[in-house]
C-alpha cells in the first residue's frame with residue numbers, strides 16, 4: 754500500500770532530506786489542517802521561508818498547507834499573506850459600510 758504523503762514531502766523523502774517519520778509527526782502536530790487558514794485540510798507542504806528567498810527543504814521550514822493558501826502565498830512569507838488578508842478584509846468592511854477605500 755502506497756503511503757499517503759503530500760507530493761513535496763515524498764520527493765524530499767526520496768532525496769533523503771527529510772524522513773517519513775518527520776513528515777508524519779508534522780502532519781499529526783497540525784492535525785492535517787492548513788497552518789495558514791487553519792480550516793482546510795492540508796494539500797501539500799509549504800516552505801515557510803520561500804525557497805526563492807533562501808528557504809531550506811528541512812522539516813523545520815515545512816508546514817502543512819491547503820491548495821488555496823498555497824496558491825495565494827506563492828513566494829511570500831506567511832506574515833506577508835496575513836497583511837494581504839487584513840487589507841482585503843479592511844476593503845471589504847469599508848465597502849459594506851459605503852466608506853471610500855483609500
Ligand SMILES: [Zn+2]
Pocket residue numbers: 787788789790791792793818819820821822823
Ligand atoms: Zn489554508
